[in-house]
Amino acid sequence: MIITKTLEEIELMRESALVVSKTLGMLAKEVKPGVTTNYLDKIAEAYIRDEHQAIPGFKGLYDCPSTLLCSVNEAVVHGLPTDRPLEEGDIVAIDCGAIKNEFYGDHAYTFEVGEVxxxxxxxxxxxxxxxxxxxxxxxxxxxxxxxxxxxxxxxxxxxxxxxxxxxxxxxxxxxxxxxxxxxxxxxxxxxxx
Structure with a gap:
């Protein structure tokens, strides 16, 4: 059943989505060869909690141990962050969720690592x-x-x-x-x- 939202709820959801959007924007500056997805996960969690007073949306849900889901190259989605350094020519899909005002924001974006x-x-x-x-x-x-x-x-x-x-x-x-x-x-x- 589709749950219809009020205009007030939609505005609260917009705030949650903005947290996710800003987090992905911050991560865009960090995605480069040599960086690990574990590092990206750590800075994303700190950013969501400290800069936005929000809660990482995935961590602990369905036993998920991380703030981000990171999938490199052929992996489609929902991969866990690792200590493998990203390499020139990789792509990394980063799925990020956050809870603010009791509502979820959720978005994924695929980043190019260097030149692809x-x-x-x-x-x-x-x-x-x-x-x-x-x-x-x-x-x-x-x-x-x-x-x-x-x-x-x-x-x-x-x-x-x-x-x-x-x-x-x-x-x-x-x-x-x-x-x-x-x-x-x-x-x-x-x-x-």
Whole structure:
């Protein structure tokens, strides 16, 4: 069931999302060859707690031991931080969550480590563009399938596939709320928005 939020709750959620956005912005300056994802995790936790008086959203949830989830290169998402130094040409997907005012913020971003190959740049560009294609379909009266269809169709137009095992999701006082939003779908199908 999709939990409708009041305007006041949406504003509180915006504050949580801003904590996550600012944390990822701070991390963008730190992602470089030689840095470990464990280091990024430590500075992210301090930043969330000290700069924003917020709580890391993942740490302790589902037995997660870290503030960030960090996935390097072929790993899709939800990897744990390690002491392996990032290398020139790597990409690292960083998933960050925070709780402020009892509401979750949650966002992931894939960073380039130094200079990456042209085909990797293209993949990242298409992936980011597909996010905005999906967001344009997220409007009153549409269905979840409309969003997934738009994302899938866009990615496949560049000969890329989509990950079917993982989904986007709603947020609120819980990290995972309805609706689940897959990166694939059929127009007119799924929960109505």
């Amino acid at each position: 190959a042209a085909e990797v740049k293209k993949l990242l560009k298409v992936t980011k563009e597909s996010l905005y294609v999906g967001i344009r379909e997220f409007k009153h009266g549409n269905r979840v399938g409309d969003i997934g269809y738009a994302i899938q169709n866009y990615c496949e137009s560049f000969s890329y596939g989509v990950v079917r095992e993982l989904v986007g999701h709603g947020l609120g006082k819980k990290l995972h709320e309805d609706p689940e939003v897959p990166n694939y779908g059929r127009r007119g199908r799924g929960k109505k928005l």
